Amino acid sequence: DTGVSQDPRHKITKRGQNVTFRCDPISEHNRLYWYRQTLGQGPEFLTYFQNEAQLEKSRLLSDRFSAERPKGSFSTLEIQRTEQGDSAMYLCASSKLAGRGDEQFFGPGTRLTVL
């Protein structure tokens, strides 16, 4: 396993711009998750996919956020019209649907700074 990878690792943007992040999960992992982590806090769940189906979205995921996993492999998270409050680390995780408490493997994250 090469692990979960995320691209880019860092993104600086101006308020109002759109940004897109990519996550490549561990191969053959059915589930893919997005979390957001702000400074001094634990990760907060945003959404998750089982294969290509988006099964749950947090109320944190406003209309400006959209996530896709078109072929059940990699996923993208897009933020439109970014705001300074969107500045955070965006984490992706994947797991193999093996039943109870399947371990989620986390990527290194994409750090977003909105100026």
Added chain:
Amino acid sequence: AQSVTQLDSQVPVFEEAPVELRCNYSSSVSVYLFWYVQYPNQGLQLLLKYLSGSTLVKGINGFEAEFNKSQTSFHLRKPSVHISDTAEYFCAVSEGSSASKIIFGSGTRLSIRP
């Protein structure tokens, strides 16, 4: 709704001393419990997890945790810490048979003094 409370935001400990990081959770149904570690500039890594069975769970790097259902706690312990244990530790819970999203606590920063 699930929630996780980590009672200490920072824990300073001398090297080779024992440490306990406290975690309490709330949930109306059966839960799975986790401890994750985040080393500086690295991603989250699973330390250990409780799914069922024995309430004492052993993890990597000499850590262990005990599930206490009556006190809704899942405290993390290590008998002797090393400088390399300096990191942020997150307690987390997922709920029910689907066990999808994980709810994390706010983290405890463990700093080891020589």
